[in-house]
Amino acid sequence: MGVWFQLGAPASINERARAINTRGRIPQPTQNIQSFRDFEGKRIVVLAQSIQQSYLESALAGFGVNAKIIPVDRYEEGFKLVEQGQADAVVSNHHFGNYTANTFNVEETPIIFLPSGLYFATAESLNPDLLATVDQQLQAWYCLD
Secondary structure (H helix, E strand, C coil), rough: CCCEEECCCHHCCCCCCCCCEEECCCCCCCCCCCCCHHHCEEEEEEEEEEEEHHHHHHHHHHHHCCCCCECCCCCCEEEEHHHCCCCCCEEEEHHHHHHHHHCCEEEEEEEEEEEEEEECCCCCCHHHHHHHHHEEEEEEHHHHC
């Protein structure tokens, strides 16, 4: 079973790094990857020379996890490697992961990369309608997760 990640931030920059477990097509047992520690001994695909690769290497080292990182040039390459059983996990933004999860027969795990806050500001006492609209949209997005 493979894994897919997304890149993390609440609100409109919701690029979360999560893991996906493959369903059915790969003749491997389910990986059941729920945390960074579950990557011990795994093969993880990530975009070459990306911020996600740097973060993944740092996080794995921080947890003392030994995993093989496989750099690729495109997300699709990584998903194919997982589907073919040549890798156990692939790091992806949530847009690509959600769009192609069924195509590559994978599922998401709860691991989130690079969470960050997003703030909106305006001059004091100005634009209350704008801020109310932003608040409504953010609340709607949070409810979708």
